[in-house]
Amino acid sequence: MVLFTKQWTSGLLISCILLFGHAQAGIFSNRASNDDSSSSSSNNNNNNGGGATKEKSVVTQKMDYKLSFKIPYVYNGTIPFWSAGGDTITALDRIRITPSVPGTKGRIWSDLENNYEEWMVDMSFAISGNHLNGGRGMAFWYTQDKLPEGPIFGAKDQWKGLSIWFDSADPKTHAPSIMAFLNDGRFSFASAGVDPTKQALATCAIDYRNSNGYVKMLLTYKNRVLTLLLDPTSRGKNYRPCFRYTDIDLPTGYHFGLTAASHNPADDHDILSFETYQLNPPQKKMDHKRPLEEEKIKKGEEFQGLTAEQLKKIEETEYEIRRLREQSNEAPIEIEAAATMGVLFDTERRILETLQVTQLQIEALGAPTSQQVLSGSFVPKPAAGKQEAGGISADHLRTETQTILKRLEQQSNHNDQQLRTLKDTMSKMETLLQAMDNRMALQTNNLQGKLSEITKDSAEAKGTMSTLIKYILYACGLQGVVGLAIYLYWKLRVEKNEKKFL
Template identity: 45%
Template sequence: MALQPCSAGFWDPVPLDSTPKTPAPPARLDYKLSFKDPFYYNGSIPFWKASDNVIKSDDFLRLAPSVPNTRGWVWSERPNPYPEWEAELVFRVTGTQIHGGRGLAFWYTKDSMEDGPVFGSKDKWDGLSIWLDSANPKTHTPTTMVLLNDGTVAMASGGVDPTKHMLGSCSINYRNTPGPAFLRVTYKDKTLTVSIDSLGNGQDFRLCLQKSGIKLPTDYYFGVSAASHSPADDHDVISFELKQLNPPAKTQTLKRPMEDAKIKQGEEFKEIDKEQKKKIEAAEFHIKQMKSAAEGDEVKGETTATLAAIFDTQRRTMENLVLVQMQIEALGAPTPEMLIKGQVPPKDTTESLKDSKNNVDNSAVLDEIKRVASEIQKESEKNIARIEAISQEHERKFKSVTDSLSGLERVLQSLDSRMIVQVNTMQTKMSEMTRESAETKGTMSSIGKYIVYALLIQGFLGVGVYFYWKLRVERNEKKFL
C-alpha cells in the first residue's frame, strides 16, 4: 500500500504489530526542554513560556480552569535539535459533570506561542498534534487522536472532519482518575508511538498508536495547550520531560583542575595519593579543633598556659645567666659589685702566665657564653613577640565586647524610651477614659435627678387634681341634696 502524504511527512496506514516488546533505547534527559516542580526561577519557568491566563501553582500548571470558554498554553522557547526523541507528559483532567469539558493537546510544530481555536492553540499548524479530547461529540468518552498537518488544513472549520485526517485514535479514559495520567510520545526510526498510562502511575503504559514512515524534522517546538467549554473541566499539567534517544557517545571527558597546565609542562597529571589525603584530613581535623577551641572557653586556659610557659622560660633564662656569671667569677673575673665599686685587682706575672696557659679554655668558655647569650636573646625576642600577639588579641576581643555592650546599651536606651512613650500614652488614655467615665457618671446623675423631680411634680399634681375632684364632687352632692 502506498504512503499517503501528510503535514510533516508520510505515514503508513497499516499499524505495526505491537505484541513483541523491544528493550528501551538509551536516552538522555534534556533539562532545557523539560519542566517539573519546582517550576519557577525568578517568577518564570526556565526555557519555557506560559500564556498570561495560566494559573501557576507550586506543583502544577492549570492551563484551563473549570470556567467555560477559558484556555491557555505553555511552549518551549528552544527548538528541538534531536532527530529521535521521547516526550512524557504528566497531566490531570478533573470535572464534576458526567461528560468532559474539552481537553488538552500535545504539540510538536514549526510555529509556537499562538492562541487559537484548537484546544487553545492556532489552527493550520505545521507539524504533529495529539488531541486529548474529553468531550468527543460522537462517543461522549475521552478520546486520543493523532493528527499531522502541513499548515494548510483548517481543522477547526465547520466543513472539515478531523477524524478523516487523523493517523489514528484510541479510547483510554484519563478523566477523573485517582492519580495523574501519563502520555508518552516516542519518535524513533521514523516510527511514531503514542502510549497512555492512566492508572499505573507511569508504570503501566498501554499502546494507543504506532505508525511508521513518518518524517518529523528537527528544530520544531514542543508545547501543551488546553481549553474548557461548557460544562468545564480543570486541565492541569504536572511535568513535561524530553529525552534524546540514542545519544552519541562522549568523545571528551572533563579535565581536572590544573590538568592543562601539567600537560603543557610535559608532566603526567596524577591524583592525590593516600598519604597526601591522610595529611590533608589530619590538617583539616586540627583546624576544626582549633576553631572549636577558639569559639569556647578554652581560649582563656590556653592563654594562661602560654603566659605560664613564657614566665617559666624567662625564669630558666635568668638561672642560666646566674650560672654563667658564677662560671666567669670562678675563672677569676671580678664580681658585678666589685666592677661597680671599681675594685679590679691588678694582674701579676704569674696570673698572666696562667691566663696564657688557660687561653684555650677561656676562649671555649667565651664561645659557650656567646652561644647561650644568643639563644637567650632569640628566646626573649620570641617571647616578646608572643606576648605582643596575645595582648593584641586580648585588646581586639575586649574591643569587640565593648562594642557589643555599647550596642546593647543603645538598644536598651531605645527600648526604655519606647517604654516611656508607651507608658505616657497609656496614662493619657487612662486619664481620658477616667474623665469620660466621670462625665458620663455626672450626666447620668443629672438625668436621674431630673427624673426624680419630674416624678415628684407629677405626684403633687396628681394629689392636687384628686383633692380638687373630691371637693367638686362633694359640692355637687350638697347642691343636689
C-alpha cells in the same frame, strides 16, 4: 578543655568517615562489577562465571533535562527552559494548564528547540471533572513556533507541525477520543463546516478522563514512525497501543508545547511530568583511566566485608561520639565565651611555639638545655662581651631574648586590652538597654494616664450632652402642651361665637 575535646571528636569523626568510605568503595565496586558481569553474560549468552569478558552496555536513550520538567517545577519563580501563560497554575505537585472554570485557556511551551532526529516523550497527565461529559480538552504540540492563544484547544489555528488532541468533549460520541493531525500552516481547522475527523492522521478511543491517579503517555518518533502508547489505569505498567503512523517527517528545530481549554462544563487539565529523551544517542568514548585506578578497582572487587576488628573500632568510635554529644548537651557553652576561649587558647599556643623555637635557636648556639639547667650539669660560658666560635656574643643573645620577651608581653597586654574593651562595650550596651527599658516604661505609663484622662473627659462630656438633650426635650414638650391648650381655647371661643349667630 572544651576545644581539645572538640578537636579529638573531629579526629574520631574523620577516622570513622575514612573507614566507612573505604568499606563502601569496596562494596559498591564489588556490586558494580557483579552487575557488569551479569549484564555482559546476558548480552553474550556466555555463562562462564567470573571469567566472562566485560563489555560496556549500550545506551539507547538519554533524557534532556532542558526539554523536560517534573517535581519540583519552579526555580527562582519560573519553570527552567519553559514558558507558561494564560490561566496556567503552577502547584507543588502538578502544573494545572486550565482549572475547572468555564472559558479558561492555558499553555506551556519549551523555550529551546528540539535538535534530536529521533526522540521520545514520556508524559504523566490527568483530566478530571465532576460532570458526565468532558469540558473541551487538551492538545500536545510539536510545531515550528510557539503558538499564541487561539481557538484550537487554547492555541492558534493554522500551525506548522504535529498536533495530538485529547478531546474529552467529542460532540459526536460524547466520549474521550485522541486524534493526531499534521498541518503545513495553511489549513484552518477552526473554519466553519470543517470536520476535523476527516483530516486526522490517526485516532483512538481510549478513555483517559477521570482515571484512577494519572495517565501515562509514551510518544515515540523513530525511523519516521510515530507511535503513541497510553496507560490510563496502572501508571505505566500496562501500556495500550493507541496508534502507529509510518512515513511521517518531523523535522528538528521545533518546539514542544501543551495547551488546554475548558468550556461549560469545565475540567481540570493537569500535567505531572514531561520528560524528553533522545533515542540512540552517540555513544560516549571511553576515557583514559587515572593513575592506580586499576589497582583500586581490583581492591574493591576483592573486598569481602569488614573485619571484626574494624567493626569493633567503629562501635567504639560511635559510642565515644554519643558520649561526647551527651556531655556537650548537658553542659552548653555560650557562643561568645567559646569564641573568646578559642582566641586565648590560640594566642597561648602561638606564644608556646615561639618560646620553643627560641629555645631551640639558643641551644643551637651552645646554650644549655632545660634538663642541664635543672640538674646543674653545664659549664658556664665566658664573660659577656666575648664572642664564641660562631661569632655571636652573649650580649647579642640576651638582647634578642629580651626583645622577644617584650614582644610577647606587648601581645599579651594587647589581648588583655581587647578583652577589657569588649567588657566595657557590653557594660555600656547593658546600661543603654536598661535606660531604654526605663524610658519605654515611663512613656507607657504616661500614655496610659492620658488615655484614662481622655476616657474620663469623654464620659463627662457624654453626661453633659445627655442632660442638655433632656432639657431641650422637656422645653419642646412644654411648648407643645401650651400650644395645644391655646388651640383648644381658641376653638371653643370660635364655636361659642358661631352659636351666638345661630
